[in-house]
Amino acid sequence: MPITNNNNKTLFISDLHIDSAKSPIMQSLLNLLEQRAQGADALYILGDLFEAWVGDDDINDAGDKVAAALHKLSLQGTRIFLMHGNRDFLLGENYAARCGGSLLQEPSIINCYGQSVLLLHGDSLCTRDTAYINYRKQVREPAWQQAFLARPLLERHMVAQQLRQQSMAENSHKASDIMDVTHQEVLNLLEDQNVNLMIHGHTHRPGIHTIRLQNPINDKLEAVRIVLGSWDQKAWVLEFSAEGYDLKHFPHPTH
Ligand SMILES: [Mn+2]
Numbered sequence: 655m656p657i658t659n660n661n662n663k664t665l666f667i668s669d670l671h672i673d674s675a676k677s678p679i680m681q682s683l684l685n686l687l688e689q690r691a692q693g694a695d696a697l698y699i700l701g702d703l704f705e706a707w708v709g710d711d712d713i714n715d716a717g718d719k720v721a722a723a724l725h726k727l728s729l730q731g732t733r734i735f736l737m738h739g740n741r742d743f744l745l746g747e748n749y750a751a752r753c754g755g756s757l758l759q760e761p762s763i764i765n766c767y768g769q770s771v772l773l774l775h776g777d778s779l780c781t782r783d784t785a786y787i788n789y790r791k792q793v794r795e796p797a798w799q800q801a802f803l804a805r806p807l808l809e810r811h812m813v814a815q816q817l818r819q820q821s822m823a824e825n826s827h828k829a830s831d832i833m834d835v836t837h838q839e840v841l842n843l844l845e846d847q848n849v850n851l852m853i854h855g856h857t858h859r860p861g862i863h864t865i866r867l868q869n870p871i872n873d874k875l876e877a878v879r880i881v882l883g884s885w886d887q888k889a890w891v892l893e894f895s896a897e898g899y900d901l902k903h904f905p906h907p908t909h
Contacts, residue, residue, distance in 0.1 A: 664766055665691055666892040668700035668775065668855030669884035671741065675715035678906035682889045685907065687723045690891065694732045697724075698758070700855050700882060701739025701775030706818065708810035709803050710748040721752040728754025737762070739856065740777045740790065744799060763849060767896040772849045776856030776881070779835035779843070785824065834859065840879060845869065850877040853892065858884035862901055 667686070670679055691697055703720065728734045734755025738745060750757045761774040781787055792798055802810060825833065834857050844852060850871050860883030867875050880901065883890030889904045 662767070663694050663893055663895040664696045664698065665694050666698045666700060666773075666853055666880075666882060666894065667885075667890065668737075668739065668882040669702045669858060669890075670699075671702055671705040671885065672716050672720065673705035675719050678908070679885050679889075680716065680719060682885065682904070682906040683720065684723050686889060686891065686904075687727050690893075691727055691732060692730070696733040696735065697727065697755075698735045698737070698764075698773060698853075700737045700773055700853065701760075701777075702741045702855065702884075703736065703739070704742045704745070706811075706814045707742035707745045708807065708814050709744055710746040712807055712810070717749065721749065724753035724755060726754075737773060737775055739775045743794065744803065761843070761847065763847060766894050769851060770849045771894075772844065772847050772852040774843075774852070774854045776835065776854035779839045779854065780833055780857070781836045781839050782832045783828065786821075833857065835879075840865065841867070844871055844877050848872065850874055851880070852877070853880045853882065855882040855884070857881060858886075860884075860890055860901060860903070862899075 665686075670683060672679055672683070674680065687697075704716070724734050734753055735758045736745065736750050736753065736755055737758045737760055745757070747757055758773065760778070761772055764771050764773060777786070777790060793802075802813070805813075835854075840852070844850065844865075844867075848871060859881055861881050863879045863881070865877045865879060867877055871877060880892060880899065882892055882901070883903060885906075888906060891902050891904070893900045893902060
């Protein structure tokens with residue numbers, strides 16, 4: 655069914671955590687790209703598109719399928735932007751190019767229909783999780799990444815699996831609020847970047863939060879933090895247009 659009223663909107667998604675070419679999440683993404691995203695000005699993927707990414711040289715069905723579908727959308731005029739998450743921070747310019755898109759630095763400020771919007775994955779805001787913040791610092795070092803990418807693929811997969819298991823084991827002992835954003839960190843970033851609106855994912859706590867500010871930003875005492883949802887149970891999409899924004903969710907296909 656053709657979607658008609660799709661002009662002048664931009665879509666934001668994150669945290670799909672795709673780990674197989676045949677998962678309902680993959681089908682859900684393909685449906686989104688073939689339907690709702692048709693005619694969109696831009697699609698921003700704010701990290702953790704994939705459950706794991708050990709290098710652009712790791713050619714696999716899931717990566718191929720996503721790249722082909724995104725590339726097709728890009729050829730129809732939708733700009734594609736990819737940001738790193740904590741799972742797929744090794745995703746490179748090569749893969750972004752295969753998607754017909756480009757990598758977005760974190761954080762980035764974009765102009766969305768006249769509004770300045772700060773984009774980030776969100777893990778950097780979870781500063782109470784000090785063990786994670788230290789790990790993040792290490793794996794974001796160019797030297798660490800070069801050394802990792804130089805290892806054989808099989809080894810890289812093994813290390814990635816170990817890290818995932820370790821992270822799951824550690825997270826099961828952490829209080830859930832530790833893994834949410836630190837409010838002060840959000841305020842600091844909005845002030846530093848001089849914006850009143852931020853969009854991020856990562857925490858798997860979708861919602862739209864109005865924040866009362868103590869110090870005005872752009873003469874306003876309010877800011878908004880939009881949190882995208884994780885796709886583990888359903889698809890989450892933020893639709894942004896000149897008229898406003900709407901955080902929507904859809905069931906995954908069941909077949
Ligand atoms: Mn994440």
